[in-house]
Amino acid sequence: MKKLRSSVRPYAALFRLRFVRELQYRAAALAGVATQFVWGAMEILLFRAFYETGAETPMTFSQLVTYEWLQQAFLALFMLWFWDADIIECITKGNIAYELARPMGLYRMWFTRVVAQRLSRALLRCVPILLVASLLPSPYRMTLPASPLAFLGFLLTAFLGLLVVAALTMLVYGLTFFTMSPGGVRIFAAAVAELLSGAVVPLPFFPEKLRLIAELSPFAAVQNLPLRIYSGNLAGTEALVFLLVQLFWLLALWALGGGLIRRAQRRVVVQGG
Amino acid sequence: MIALRNIQKTFRVPKREAGFGRAARSFFRREYTEIRALDGVSFTVPDGQTVGYIGPNGAGKSSTVKIMSGILTPDGGECEIDGLCPWRDRKKHVANIGVVFGQRSQLWWDVPVADSFALLRDIYGVEEARFQKTLRELTELLELDEILKTPARMLSLGQRMRCEIAASLLHEPKTLFLDEPTIGLDASSKIAVREFLKTLRREKNTTIILTTHDMADIEALAERILLIGKGKILLDGSFEELRKRHGGKKLLTAVVDGGTVPVREGLVLLEQKPGLWRFSVDPALLPVSDAIEALAALAQLRDLTVEDESLEALVLSLYREFRV
Numbered sequence: 042m043k044k045l046r047s048s049v050r051p052y053a054a055l056f057r058l059r060f061v062r063e064l065q066y067r068a069a070a071l072a073g074v075a076t077q078f079v080w081g082a083m084e085i086l087l088f089r090a091f092y093e094t095g096a097e098t099p100m101t102f103s104q105l106v107t108y109e110w111l112q113q114a115f116l117a118l119f120m121l122w123f124w125d126a127d128i129i130e131c132i133t134k135g136n137i138a139y140e141l142a143r144p145m146g147l148y149r150m151w152f153t154r155v156v157a158q159r160l161s162r163a164l165l166r167c168v169p170i171l172l173v174a175s176l177l178p179s180p181y182r183m184t185l186p187a188s189p190l191a192f193l194g195f196l197l198t199a200f201l202g203l204l205v206v207a208a209l210t211m212l213v214y215g216l217t218f219f220t221m222s223p224g225g226v227r228i229f230a231a232a233v234a235e236l237l238s239g240a241v242v243p244l245p246f247f248p249e250k251l252r253l254i255a256e257l258s259p260f261a262a263v264q265n266l267p268l269r270i271y272s273g274n275l276a277g278t279e280a281l282v283f284l285l286v287q288l289f290w291l292l293a294l295w296a297l298g299g300g301l302i303r304r305a306q307r308r309v310v311v312q313g314g
Numbered sequence: 315m316i317a318l319r320n321i322q323k324t325f326r327v328p329k330r331e332a333g334f335g336r337a338a339r340s341f342f343r344r345e346y347t348e349i350r351a352l353d354g355v356s357f358t359v360p361d362g363q364t365v366g367y368i369g370p371n372g373a374g375k376s377s378t379v380k381i382m383s384g385i386l387t388p389d390g391g392e393c394e395i396d397g398l399c400p401w402r403d404r405k406k407h408v409a410n411i412g413v414v415f416g417q418r419s420q421l422w423w424d425v426p427v428a429d430s431f432a433l434l435r436d437i438y439g440v441e442e443a444r445f446q447k448t449l450r451e452l453t454e455l456l457e458l459d460e461i462l463k464t465p466a467r468m469l470s471l472g473q474r475m476r477c478e479i480a481a482s483l484l485h486e487p488k489t490l491f492l493d494e495p496t497i498g499l500d501a502s503s504k505i506a507v508r509e510f511l512k513t514l515r516r517e518k519n520t521t522i523i524l525t526t527h528d529m530a531d532i533e534a535l536a537e538r539i540l541l542i543g544k545g546k547i548l549l550d551g552s553f554e555e556l557r558k559r560h561g562g563k564k565l566l567t568a569v570v571d572g573g574t575v576p577v578r579e580g581l582v583l584l585e586q587k588p589g590l591w592r593f594s595v596d597p598a599l600l601p602v603s604d605a606i607e608a609l610a611a612l613a614q615l616r617d618l619t620v621e622d623e624s625l626e627a628l629v630l631s632l633y634r635e636f637r638v
Binding site for chain 1: 404405418419436
């Protein structure tokens with residue numbers, strides 16, 4: 042027990058410090074909440090126009106509204122384009138020297154930081170958005186989860202989704218060691234991920250073949266799964282299959298990212314003297 | 315105990331010449347230049363010794379420190395520090411050492427220094443009681459009382475460096491590596507850092523490896539000097555030995571009203587300004603009294619001082635001697 046506590050301690054400390062830091066940026070949090078609220082409203086109105094044409098839709102309007110609000114509330118949790126500027130600077134400016142001087146594995150240390158950053162941001166921002174969204178008038182209101190089981194499924198897959206997106210981010214950081222200019226990899230990753238993760242348009246709206254590719258990609262294992270499970274758009278065996286796909290991607294990305302960071306570490310050149 | 319044997323490190327640097335055409339060509343075919351940063355470096359440092367590691371820029375000082383602190387993996391050679399290999403047993407090894415890179419910061423930029431310290435406490439798994447005791451000592455010696463609650467970004471360079479040094483000692487390491495710890499500091503901060511390191515050595519018997527360009531650091535702290543140039547250890551000895559070996563030259567400054575400069579073997583004119591001459595005297599070739607006599611015979615002396623040649627000048631002449 043004591044051993045467990047002492048091995049968890051450094052990670053808990055990284056978490057705590059990250060939260061302390063995030064709490065300092067109140068204005069940024071407020072601005073984030075406002076932006077996300079407006080963005081969510083815009084998306085919903087856009088879809089409203091689409092639904093009014095009477096076209097056949099793969100999600101009910103209420104499911105879609107809930108999907109959008111949850112997405113905006115937990116933006117920081119799932120968007121791939123949230124980078125930790127400190128980590129990138131570490132690699133490109135040479136502060137990695139201090140990171141490697143710590144008695145911790147680099148991958149685990151950074152992975153913890155990434156998860157902590159996303160979680161602290163999301164927790165700080167989700168409450169007002171969820172609150173307002175659940176008080177809106179009827180068609181635009183965020184509904185309660187489809188069932189208690191759906192809610193549990195949402196919590197589980199959201200947590201795993203957070204780990205998957207953190208593992209994806211770590212892959213990008215790993216590549217930054219080799220390219221040194223983080224821009225290219227990041228822009229590419231963000232553009233592809235954005236589309237395939239269902240951040241722009243929920244995956245059920247995709248044409249059949251593209252939808253299949255997207256749903257099996259690691260990007261769909263991030264927000265697509267928890268948000269659709271919550272609203273009941275995805276349930277039963279189908280949800281279970283996707284949960285397995287999610288687990289597969291998590292393990293695969295951990296293995297890949299771990300290997301990449303190890304390789305990078307061996308040939309690390311500390312930039313700037 | 316630190317032991318390095320035949321450490322080698324080569325960096326591959328992309329070669330790119332100026333100009334658009336060349337840049338376009340190197341887009342398709344990269345050429346690399348190999349830079350031998352370390353070319354067979356070997357030395358041993360017993361426990362409790364303070365070593366000044368000196369050499370011009372780009373000589374390989376920082377690379378050596380990074381290898382000893384587990385950050386860089388060398389291409390060849392062996393290194394053992396307290397029974398561990400820095401790069402193979404990195405995690406265990408770094409728990410026993412402290413590192414300060416004068417040009418970088420290990421403090422979290424936007425939180426109070428005390429929060430960064432608490433994080434380090436947890437990362438190194440230091441017991442609370444032990445941590446409080448160490449922190450009290452460090453706070454007193456480095457005068458951190460007022461600044462512990464300040465975010466790192468608001469500290470002056472001198473304050474920050476004191477915090478950096480404290481941060482690297484919170485887990486009471488046996489060995490401390492300092493890579494240019496006094497860079498950019500004002501005189502009083504430099505002295506504070508030196509005094510602190512002296513106390514540390516006296517009270518904890520910490521082994522200290524220090525790289526610096528400030529010879530006053532070396533003079534104040536180092537019992538032993540290692541000179542590195544072009545990736546090789548050129549000289550290894552105590553400060554006194556160095557002085558003796560290089561003649562223990564004296565610096566002669568004469569204030570004169572006029573006359574001619576004497577020419578004698580062992581007497582080198584370093585500087586000549588109207589009314590002020592500076593000589594370096596090599597007592598092995600010319601006793602200092604003879605030099606003064608020669609000077610008095612040819613010039614109207616008003617004042618005369620004799621001093622030991624400064625370490626700064628000594629090191630400069632060493633760099634010149636070894637062409638580094």
